[in-house]
Amino acid sequence: MPGLALTAVFGLVAFVLSYGFFVPSDLKSLNFIAAVASMAGSALGKQVPKAARRLRSVLIFGSAVVCVACVILYVVYVQRGSGDLSDVILLAVLLFGIFFTFTLLMPLAGIAIKTGPEE
Amino acid sequence: MRILGIVALALLLSVALGAPAQADCDIGKFDQSAPDAIRSKVNTGVVQFEWATDVDTVNGYEWIWHYIKNTHPDRGLSYRWPKADLRRALGSPLEAGSTDCNRYFVAVPTAPDGEAPITYGTNESVQRAAVFAPSKNAAAASPQPPPSTGSIIETSYRNAAGGTENVRVALWTGEEKGTDKGWSLQIEQTQNATVLIANISKYFSVEQLRSLQSQFARQLVSIDIIDIRKLTGRDDKEALEGLYSENELADRSGQPYLFLPPGKATVSLPTPTLLPLSTDLILVDRQRHPFFATTVRLLVPSNPR
Numbered sequence: 424m425p426g427l428a429l430t431a432v433f434g435l436v437a438f439v440l441s442y443g444f445f446v447p448s449d450l451k452s453l454n455f456i457a458a459v460a461s462m463a464g465s466a467l468g469k470q471v472p473k474a475a476r477r478l479r480s481v482l483i484f485g486s487a488v489v490c491v492a493c494v495i496l497y498v499v500y501v502q503r504g505s506g507d508l509s510d511v512i513l514l515a516v517l518l519f520g521i522f523f524t525f526t527l528l529m530p531l532a533g534i535a536i537k538t539g540p541e542e
Numbered sequence: 543m544r545i546l547g548i549v550a551l552a553l554l555l556s557v558a559l560g561a562p563a564q565a566d567c568d569i570g571k572f573d574q575s576a577p578d579a580i581r582s583k584v585n586t587g588v589v590q591f592e593w594a595t596d597v598d599t600v601n602g603y604e605w606i607w608h609y610i611k612n613t614h615p616d617r618g619l620s621y622r623w624p625k626a627d628l629r630r631a632l633g634s635p636l637e638a639g640s641t642d643c644n645r646y647f648v649a650v651p652t653a654p655d656g657e658a659p660i661t662y663g664t665n666e667s668v669q670r671a672a673v674f675a676p677s678k679n680a681a682a683a684s685p686q687p688p689p690s691t692g693s694i695i696e697t698s699y700r701n702a703a704g705g706t707e708n709v710r711v712a713l714w715t716g717e718e719k720g721t722d723k724g725w726s727l728q729i730e731q732t733q734n735a736t737v738l739i740a741n742i743s744k745y746f747s748v749e750q751l752r753s754l755q756s757q758f759a760r761q762l763v764s765i766d767i768i769d770i771r772k773l774t775g776r777d778d779k780e781a782l783e784g785l786y787s788e789n790e791l792a793d794r795s796g797q798p799y800l801f802l803p804p805g806k807a808t809v810s811l812p813t814p815t816l817l818p819l820s821t822d823l824i825l826v827d828r829q830r831h832p833f834f835a836t837t838v839r840l841l842v843p844s845n846p847r
Contacts, residue, residue: 445665447632447664447665447666448666448787448788449620449631449632449633449783449784450632450633450664451783452780452783500664501664501665502664502665503586503588503663503664503665504588504663504664504665505588505589505614505617505618505619505620505635505662505663505664506618506619506620506621506630506632506633506635506662506663506664507617507618507619507620507635508618508633508634508635508700510632510664511632511633511664514664
């Protein structure tokens with residue numbers, strides 16, 4: 424249960440943080456995508472530290488690159504989009520990418536929030 | 543005979559402004575008379591469109607026209623142009639090469655309004671624009687409702703198969719003169735969209751609504767009074783969020799809508815006086831998705847309460 428609660432907290436924090444990004448007023452439901460992405464990212468991230476060291480390094484590097492790329496692309500596309508359906512899908516994918524990779528990175532990079540008693 | 547006047551007017555204007563039922567908005571007939579149209583083009587590379595506003599005299603009627611044409615070769619355009627009563631939701635864009643237009647006739651002098659911005663794209667960029675509108679001074683000086691109203695809306699949407707479907711709605715309301723004073727309405731719309739008119743039902747008594755339903759039914763149009771949830775399965779805010787700003791949505795919560803499925807019908811009711819009404823008209827596609835919103839000016843019966 425503590426793991427589930429922590430995942431929910433990640434979702435809530437991401438939902439609030441997503442308001443820091445410019446989201447078109449027609450697409451406020453994209454904020455929920457940030458919450459879902461963070462919950463998925465944090466749940467998956469908790470499984471990865473058990474993986475081999477080399478795979479972990481690859482994942483850290485890959486996630487960091489994808490996260491930065493998603494932020495840059497989001498900022499660029501939100502300013503350029505004409506409102507076509509493809510723009511809406513792209514923004515949703517990029518926002519998912521930002522929050523998924525960021526919360527995946529946290530446990531990989533050794534940032535852990537303890538929820539139970541110390542072993 | 544009682545609805546002859548409005549039918550004649552509708553026919554006359556249909557011919558005068560005539561566009562084939564399934565055609566895109568024909569801007570070739572724009573700017574036929576003075577004053578000159580106000581128009582401009584926007585080109586940011588990704589976003590390319592043209593907007594225009596004009597007043598034309600057609601068969602003695604002053605028609606205010608607005609249109610917005612997406613001139614980009616392959617990208618859709620989402621925009622809001624509130625003062626022209628033209629709106630497109632993000633995700634239901636105006637297709638490349640298509641035009642949204644509306645026109646309505648007015649019985650008072652008109653004047654350009656230079657504060658009519660167009661908000662477009664995902665960045666909600668603002669383009670300065672103008673619209674011709676009924677002059678505020680003239681409207682205040684003439685409190686009497688006009689003898690008739692007429693609105694034509696031409697737009698389009700992308701269907702589930704990826705094709706573009708053109709939609710045309712023409713709506714007239716008018717006063718019946720003679721011994722049986724009354725109200726009449728004529729609507730003509732393409733088969734690919736449903737019309738929702740907000741807040742009109744409260745102007746009719748229960749008996750009048752029954753009469754309207756039976757008159758429409760005789761012309762194979764099955765009308766109803768519904769809320770947005772019943773039609774779309776989503777609440778007002780969710781279903782209309784792309785079409786109106788948050789403040790506008792707050793005012794539109796829980797509105798009843800007159801549901802007009804595709805068809806053509808003329809109906810009338812006896813009533814001593816008429817009231818002018820300006821209200822929302824929303825178009826819903828075959829997938830029951832609201833894709834376009836505008837404002838229409840109508841006459842409605844004035845019932846003693």
